[in-house]
Amino acid sequence: MSPPYDRVRNYADGEWVEPTGDHAEPVTNPATGAELSTIRFASPADVDATVEAAHAAFREWRSTPVEERIQPLFRLKSLLEEHHDELARTLVREHGKTLAEAKGELRRGIENVEVACGIPSMMQGGSLQHAAPDIDERAVRQPLGVFTAITPFNFPGMIPLWFLPYAVATGNAFVLKPSERDPLTSQYLFELIDEAGFPPGVVSLVNGGRATVEALIDHEQVAGVSFVGSTPVARAVYERAAGAGKRVQAQGGAKNHVIVAESADIEFAAEQAVSSALACSGERCLANDVILVHEAVYDDFREAALERVESQTLGDGLDEATTVGPLITPDHEARVRDMVETGIEEGADLVHDGRDWAPDGEKLEAGNFLGPCLFEGVTSEMTLAQEEIFGPVVCLAAVPDFDTALARLNASRFGNAASLFTESGREARRFTEEAEAGNLAINAGTAAPMAFFHFGGRKASFFGDLHAQGQDMIQFYTDETIVIERWDY
Ligand code: NAD
Secondary structure, three states, rough: OOOOOOOEEEEOEEEEOOOOOOEEEEEEEEOOOOOOEEEOOOHHHHHHHHHHHHHHHHHHHOOOOOHHHHHHHHHHHHHHHHHHHHHHHHHHHHHHHOHHHHHHHHHHHHHHHHOOOOOHHHHHOOOEEEEEEOOEEEEEEEEEEEEEEEEOOOOOOHHHHHHHHHHOOOOEEEEEEEOOOHHHHHHHHHHHHHHHHHOOOOEEEEOOOOOHHHHHOOOOOEEEEEEOOOHHHHHHHHHHHHHOOEEEEEEEEEEEEEEEEOOOOHHHHHHHHHHHHHHHOOOOOOOEEEEEOOOOOOHHHHHHHHHHHHOOHHHHHOOOOOOOOOOOOHHHHHHHHHHHHHHHOOOOEEEEOOOOOOOOOOOOOOOOOOOOOOOOOOOOOOOHHHHHOOOOOOEEEEEEHHHHHHHHHHHHHHHEEEEEEEEOOOHHHHHHHHHOEEEHHHHHOOOOOOOOOOOOEEEOOOOOOOOOOHHHHHOEEEEEEEEEOOOOO
16 A cells, blocks of 8 residues: 555554554644545554564564664665655645655654664674683673654654664664654555565554553563653653653653854854744744844844745645645644734734735635744743744844853753854853753754764653664663673683
8 A cells, every 4th residue: 555545554563454443533634634544543452462473573583683684774775765755745745844844854764774774883782801800791782672662743754763773773673653643654654664674573553642652651561662742741651661660761842942142143043043943834842943132133133034934935845835834733723823822912022923924915725824923022931932832933032141041041941952153162162061952053053963863852851861863772772781701710
């Protein structure tokens, strides 16, 4: 079955299977409201059968030579590249972001497959002869069993690949539970996985919602859980999994700030900061939506930012002219519109009102559209400065100096990302040391780590210690067994 998919299926023990849960709901195109498919959730029995098959597969996969384990990943990389355009179109139809954004997202996903192909070097342990009298000692990295990842709606093509390639390359079995709001991208991804030649049960897919997630976490054969999504759910997943004695890493929501220093290149900073706030309609955990600008350059920055907000084109992500697509659901659109109302009520100044905005002056007929909004005078007490908006809303504030800006940034309960635009090495150095966020960018709008580095996150943006991507994943997916050996006795 290739796209369009009339229904969403699970993939277990190397086969496509029909879910048997009671609950079903439509999958819709956020740009048109058109129904694309139906997703039926997995039943507890579906989850159990999937995990049991994964655990059976793990027993052989863990001792399969590492060179053999990475061959399906090389094939998966080629398949992802061969199907890049159609995969991106599938993603746009169910998510709404622009085609360029979807292609960029998939590229970042493929990067993780590439990095995981280096597992023969990355997974090595250490050894030392004569660690003690007549004793040699080794640390051996070993896989742990079945891992699951629960992923959010906003990067359906990339985020599953923050986990899947590393889990299986290290010798574990892996079960993905993608967002129920845009499950079609992973239908496509699993067709490619099916073709890539993993042994049955090594990689599986279950669809569903909260009950599915809880059944996965609680399953005694699940050794560890990765989660990416909103902070309240991240916290709940972390507590449930940790309470059951499992490995867990849970990435949560965000509220990211940008500091624009007096010395910054204003045009460049405005371009980078506005595009960081508006990319993927602001539905990014790396969106920088609070921009703190030194008062000496505030007017120039405001003008440059306004020009960029005004020049966006709202529309269907499949239309090449579109720069800002729709929001994921009507409910989410209503939530972001409420945030805009709250901003006005709390006294922020709405300089550019995107609420009735459309390129031709007419409101778009269908779809969950909200045009880009620009606020100024956003103070640290306002909801706009404290809560994640997850929509195309840019918030400006003038600040008297670098210290005030840094203090405002650090007052946030979140700690996902932050950016600084400056020509001062001293400010850059202080920012690196003092900014309380896990992903920092200097003279760049979005602090997106490459796959060979981990994806940071602190405070209410992350629960756990080992992060997604890179070397952290190798540690998360393995345990180091210590072996001491004596042959002269
Ligand atoms: P969400 O928390 O609603 O859902 C995420 C996943 O959890 C989905 O698979 C969903 O089915 C499942 N889920 C939902 N409610 C649950 C519950 N009560 N118990 C167990 N599982 C549940 O998040 P979302 O709306 O899909 O994604 C947006 C959020 O994700 C934003 O807050 C964003 O900042 C965050 N995010 C964070 C990162 C990061 O790296 N820190 C990356 C991307 C997105």
